[in-house]
Amino acid sequence: MDQEDKEQLKRAAEDLLNRRLGEGVVQRAEVLQYGEEPVIEPGQVIVRVILNPTDEDPHETIEAFERAHQDTITELRARIAQNMPFIGRLQFTVPSEEGKRPVITMPIGPPDRTAIGRNLTPVMARLDPKDLETLDALITDGVRWALARIRERPAYTQLREHIGKIGELKTQF
Numbered sequence: 001m002d003q004e005d006k007e008q009l010k011r012a013a014e015d016l017l018n019r020r021l022g023e024g025v026v027q028r029a030e031v032l033q034y035g036e037e038p039v040i041e042p043g044q045v046i047v048r049v050i051l052n053p054t055d056e057d058p059h060e061t062i063e064a065f066e067r068a069h070q071d072t073i074t075e076l077r078a079r080i081a082q083n084m085p086f087i088g089r090l091q092f093t094v095p096s097e098e099g100k101r102p103v104i105t106m107p108i109g110p111p112d113r114t115a116i117g118r119n120l121t122p123v124m125a126r127l128d129p130k131d132l133e134t135l136d137a138l139i140t141d142g143v144r145w146a147l148a149r150i151r152e153r154p155a156y157t158q159l160r161e162h163i164g165k166i167g168e169l170k171t172q173f
Contacts, residue, residue: 001045001086006031009084013047016079020072025065027052027095041122044088047080051094058094062102065092073106081108 013029
């Protein structure tokens, strides 16, 4: 996306938001793409909406905004998904205070956890050897616990019986 397209999209988002939410709610909109923020993947575009602070506490500003404008946010997500499918996420935040600010981030369009190419957030952690050993132990213990719970269920016994029957049928062919 070139700079002119980004500016046009930014103006359109600000106009739409000011019409739907009322003048003075939105300070500005930003259009961000890969390379401008670490969480943005190649080919993905994020629209970040900077709200005018209404309270002393930025968290309260964000929470009050989300409660007051939930229907408008839902409609906005649907309209963006229909008209601008290249936009992957919508963010609402307040002006930065010392680099830290509360952020509401949501995927565009209805959530579909089974859709191919759904919005996933990459997560990375740098672990030293002791942390890695601890994580490995936690995962191993978690898997063992889950398998023990599965084996206790009657459906597991039925599944084992069906697998046995399938094995017998395979040998007959």
